[in-house]
Amino acid sequence: MKCILWKTNLFLLLMGCSALNSAFATMPDMAPPKIQLVDEFGVNLFTGQVTTHLETVSIGGAMGLSHSISAYTNNFSSTGMKGYHDKYRSGRGRAVVIKQPMEGLLDVMRVDDFIGTTDFIVMVNGQMQSVYTTATNYTYQALGDARHTLERRADGNLYWTKPDGTVSKFHGGGAADVPNRPASSAGALLEVQYPNGFTIRTGYAGAISNTGFALKYIYQFDEEDRYFPSGGSNQIPQAEPENWAQANPKYVQAINMARENCVALEQSCSGNWPRAEFDWPAGMPRAKFIGTSMFKVIDATGGVTTYHFRAFDLAYDDYGNLIAGQTPGQRFSPRLVAIKPASSDFISPQYYQYAYRTQVNMGGSNDATYVRYVETAGVIKSAQMGDRTNGYLIGEAHYATIRNAGGGTILEVIPNEDKPGTLSFVRTNTGGLNYENNYRNFPLKYNRIWGDTELYEYAPAGRGNLTKVTKGGTVMTAEYPASCTPATRKICNKPMWTSDAKGNKTHYTYHAESGEISTITYPANKAGKVAQTRYGYEQKQAQHHYTLLLTPIWLKTSESYCVDSHYSNACAGGDEVVTRYEYNHDNLFMTGMTVYSQKDNKTLRSCYEYDDYGNRIGETQPKANLSSCD
Numbered sequence: 001m002k003c004i005l006w007k008t009n010l011f012l013l014l015m016g017c018s019a020l021n022s023a024f025a026t027m028p029d030m031a032p033p034k035i036q037l038v039d040e041f042g043v044n045l046f047t048g049q050v051t052t053h054l055e056t057v058s059i060g061g062a063m064g065l066s067h068s069i070s071a072y073t074n075n076f077s078s079t080g081m082k083g084y085h086d087k088y089r090s091g092r093g094r095a096v097v098i099k100q101p102m103e104g105l106l107d108v109m110r111v112d113d114f115i116g117t118t119d120f121i122v123m124v125n126g127q128m129q130s131v132y133t134t135a136t137n138y139t140y141q142a143l144g145d146a147r148h149t150l151e152r153r154a155d156g157n158l159y160w161t162k163p164d165g166t167v168s169k170f171h172g173g174g175a176a177d178v179p180n181r182p183a184s185s186a187g188a189l190l191e192v193q194y195p196n197g198f199t200i201r202t203g204y205a206g207a208i209s210n211t212g213f214a215l216k217y218i219y220q221f222d223e224e225d226r227y228f229p230s231g232g233s234n235q236i237p238q239a240e241p242e243n244w245a246q247a248n249p250k251y252v253q254a255i256n257m258a259r260e261n262c263v264a265l266e267q268s269c270s271g272n273w274p275r276a277e278f279d280w281p282a283g284m285p286r287a288k289f290i291g292t293s294m295f296k297v298i299d300a301t302g303g304v305t306t307y308h309f310r311a312f313d314l315a316y317d318d319y320g321n322l323i324a325g326q327t328p329g330q331r332f333s334p335r336l337v338a339i340k341p342a343s344s345d346f347i348s349p350q351y352y353q354y355a356y357r358t359q360v361n362m363g364g365s366n367d368a369t370y371v372r373y374v375e376t377a378g379v380i381k382s383a384q385m386g387d388r389t390n391g392y393l394i395g396e397a398h399y400a401t402i403r404n405a406g407g408g409t410i411l412e413v414i415p416n417e418d419k420p421g422t423l424s425f426v427r428t429n430t431g432g433l434n435y436e437n438n439y440r441n442f443p444l445k446y447n448r449i450w451g452d453t454e455l456y457e458y459a460p461a462g463r464g465n466l467t468k469v470t471k472g473g474t475v476m477t478a479e480y481p482a483s484c485t486p487a488t489r490k491i492c493n494k495p496m497w498t499s500d501a502k503g504n505k506t507h508y509t510y511h512a513e514s515g516e517i518s519t520i521t522y523p524a525n526k527a528g529k530v531a532q533t534r535y536g537y538e539q540k541q542a543q544h545h546y547t548l549l550l551t552p553i554w555l556k557t558s559e560s561y562c563v564d565s566h567y568s569n570a571c572a573g574g575d576e577v578v579t580r581y582e583y584n585h586d587n588l589f590m591t592g593m594t595v596y597s598q599k600d601n602k603t604l605r606s607c608y609e610y611d612d613y614g615n616r617i618g619e620t621q622p623k624a625n626l627s628s629c630d
Helices: 010-016 241-247 368-377
Strands: 052-059 065-071 092-099 106-112 117-124 127-129 139-142 149-152 158-161 167-170 189-193 199-203 206-209 213-218 251-256 275-279 292-298 304-313 332-340 352-357 379-385 388-391 393-398 401-405 410-416 422-428 431-435 443-448 454-458 466-471 474-479 497-499 505-510 517-521 532-540 553-562 576-582 592-597 602-610 616-620
Touching (some): 052 251, 065 206, 065 251, 379 393
Antiparallel strands (some): 052 065, 092 106, 106 117, 117 127, 158 167, 189 199, 213 251, 292 304, 352 379, 379 388, 410 422, 422 431, 443 454, 466 474, 517 532, 592 602
């Protein structure tokens, strides 16, 4: 929120602007649109799969942790013993083959965390090599967005640095002194550190933050889960309920470590901490491949979401006819056929149901891996949400390529077959978006149904930041630092200035240690006065019982500007307004805010109080005239 208010008084300032400020400054807003490829029925039009996401339990708000599960295919996870994609446990680095040998081999190191994913190729002396190379001088190079970097450091682990300076750390495959370590050596996500120092550490036991919050994973085997209906064939997975219980937590419990230290697996918590429960059918994973089954999630509020599966016999086609050469009762694929969200019933508009195609016309593609994927997970044929039904055509022939079509908010997706995993065109109910024909795959043009067409241009060389947006007859531009170094990674991909449609420039400087904004200098107003907002930051450290993660965080502690005079450090008109933020809380919540008016020579203070879960439960108004928030 911009808080430049010309000719205002302290009361309006308090009520209308600074009282709504957060602990962080507002970043420049110049970015292309991000099109969501999942429609309102929960179908991803790019993959033709049901995509689910469910928030289960959280604590601490923006300064804490929130747990969620998701699934990107119609059969949840079909690898290992994982039943769903867990927000904190599923991130990892892995070698992935993007193209098959018949199309020209392309393998990559893919890293993903709970924020996003990026692919890297392996380079040796300027030449691309297999990701399995053991050369001692290999480096990683982003396949698409060049602003991402990946490096193996002295500790043997992999570090993924993102355009904003966020660093995600992955297990590197062993001790640091392992000789000739393959470039493909990588494992689970270990830690994510944001530019301001906010850190989340992950592992088998759950996740913890340096603000003092934890999500504890509780693994429990129930004897009743050992039994399950018989049937199926010896080609489907066997029942391993005890191993399943050791791979998928029964509960995820949210804890404030500033109040109780019970994060270890062998410890029990005495506090009434919120938790989510996950209830799989007995006899997993085999049970999901026999008949019908149900997975249930009870979230922290007591809401129950159920996922209904049906095991499809792959010997039959979409119409129930036996496929030539196939034997019934041998191979089965469990597919998600219905979702009943919490606080809904079977006649609610929120109740989702799905039907599948067994085979799909791939438009002449010979990609055997993709064909097998379709056979096991199936592609969506239709979806129903209450009394609304939507049909889909996935992988239909479209000129020299293929397309996926639907009737919801996402109408059409044309994948780029030459570069698997990228988009060529997306059409939604608000307009159509064209993308670059490369692995970076940035958006180029947005044809809005209502409104002006938008064009996006990027720096032609180097990092490729967005430099120009043309909308109708107007042009907005931006300029970035010429180079990026390890010392400037938090700020080098942020604009030094942006210009509006009239060519007026707004200039930015940044706090190098946190990546946050230091100053915003606005264009002169009609009176020739130039406004500037200045921000100050300090490192603060939470106080909690997990001493292994007591690292500081940069937080905004001040914000100042001149009300009605040309900007300067001292405000020539004697009209500076300074807002200060206090964080006298174990979990670093903002406990107080003062606003000082130089012209009125008066300070007003607001104070805030929180419960053990991070919810704000008390607030004093400035008119209380408090001298402190003790």
